[in-house]
Amino acid sequence: MRAVLGLCLVFLTARAPGALSLSTHVAVIHPQDPVLRIGSNLTASCWVHPDLGIHASSLYWTLNGQQLPGSLYRVLSPTNLSVTLGALSASRQTSGDNLVCHNHKGHILAGSCLYVGMPPEKPVNLTCWSRNTKDLTCSWAPGGRGETNISTKYKLKYKLRWYGTEKECKDNSHTLPYSCSITQDLHLFTPYEIWVEASNQLGKAKSDVITVDILEVVTTDPPSGVMVSRVGQLEDQLSVRWEAPPALKDFLFRAKYQIRYRLEENQDWKVMDDVGNQTSCRLAGLRPGTVYFVQVRCNPVGIYGSRKAGIWSEWTHPTAASTPHSERLMTGSCDSKSSGDSNSTLRRELKQFFGWVRKHAYGCSSMSMKLYDQWRVLMQKSHKTRNQVGKHRQRREAARANAHLMCCKETTWCEFDEKSFLTALVSIQVLQGDKS
Structure with a gap:
């Protein structure tokens, strides 16, 4: 037989007619x-x-x-x-x-x-994480070049740091290669000592021992219910809202969130790190009339009072939304400023807003985010009639009256002084991280 054999052959005893018994090898x-x-x-x-x-x-x-x-x-x-x-x-x-x-x-x-x-080398990159404190999964990489070319067994072993007997992880059904999950008898408030042993017919090797506190390596499911919507007619902003991961609903912890977003035609994500533990955020300085994809992820900080942050979850599935078309662009006034210039534009706009409030919003003692949004919409509408002097004068008079009306309706909204108002705008990313 000259065909290539896929598996090693198992040869049975045979008998030559009239010569050999069944127990004799040919x-x-x-x-x-x-x-x-x-x-x-x-x-x-x-x-x-x-x-x-x-x-x-x-x-x-x-x-x-x-x-x-x-x-x-x-x-x-x-x-x-x-x-x-x-x-x-x-x-x-x-x-x-x-x-x-x-x-x-x-x-x-x-x-x-x-x-x-070859005999196995010391396994490396031993890392562990716990999903919602329900298990403890560890993964590692073979040492050296990785492949020994012969059958090699890996065993994840562990024990409680100060007491307890050595145990072997048995659940190797995880989808990740070189990984194992401990799913029973977990101790949340006692550190574990964990290591990996590798062996084949040519030798043995053992990884370094690591110490793992489950509460410090908790990860969770991505946030749920992500919604991205327009902020009225503001052409450069989108509002993002989400809910905390359901699996951690009954846990004592402070969530930390990250948002990333990108243009529909661009694969480069922009990450916002300083969202904090709020479940909503406003993206500003965006391109008018453009589709954006938005994702959110969660880090469960301080599970049961732990002082260390957990591990970031996976990103949510992308959620798409578009900004309104720019009325300025529609009237032929094209602004080709870069994203860096947009931050300066926002700062100038805020100064104009505060000056406008002091000049026109007479009789008002408070400001709010909603007042700022209404002012921006009003300014965008008035821009269309900029070259019509008479109408512009009428618009200005109407704006003065509307300012007082808008401000006086602010009493049921969250109020800010000028300094606090600017701080709030920064915290919701209106200034896109440029806090200098």
Whole structure:
């Protein structure tokens, strides 16, 4: 048989008619199923039963279905033929390479599996995390080049730091390679000592021992209910709202959130790190008339009073929303400022707003975010009539009256003085992180 054999062969005893019993081997290869280091040499011999009447010189060898050259053979006796292989390469698969002895007609007489590889090196990058404190999952990477080329077993072992017996993680059904999950008898307030042991037929290795406090490695599901919407007719802003991860609903913790967003046609995300623990945020300085994709993720800070932050969750699925079209662009006044200039524009706009309030919002003693939004909408509408002097004058008079009306309706809203108002705008990202 000259076909390449996918798996190592298992040879059964056979009987030559009228000559051999069922317990007699037709032929035997020695050594049987050897395990060797990469680069080693091997001399194997094929012995055939004398009663078969086959001379050793008529035999030949194959390795993984390929016939080996006769220059590697040596006839040791009329019934014994050897082959010598030098500088062995790594096995093609962990199930081994097939070394087979054939008679002159190509029939298989005997076979052996060659396992050629390396002993494991110390596993590295041992990392653990707990999803909602319900389990403790650890992953690692093989040491060195990673692949030993022969079957290698990895065992995750652990014990409580100050007491308890050594245990082995049994749940290896995790989708990640080189990982295991501890799902029973978890201790939330006692650190664990955790390590990985690797072994194969050529040797053993052990990783460094790490200490893990479950409450310091908690991660969770992404936030739920993400909604992205326009802020009235404000052409450069979007409002983002979300809910805390449901799995942590009954836990004592302070969530920390991150938002990232990008243009529909751009794959580069912009990340906002200082969202804090609020479940809403406003994106400002955006491009008018543009579709944005927004994602949110959560870090469960301070689970059960822990002083350390947890591990960031996965990002939510992208949520899309578009900003309103710019009335300025529609009237032909194109503003091609860069994103850096937009921060300066926002600052100038805030100064104009505070001056407008002091000048026109007479009789008012408070300001609010809603008042600011209404002022911006009013200014955008008035821009369309900028070149119509008479109408602009009427608009200005109307704005003065509307200012008083708007301000006097502010009593049911959250009130700010000028300094607090600016701080609030910064906290909701109106200034896009430019707090200088």
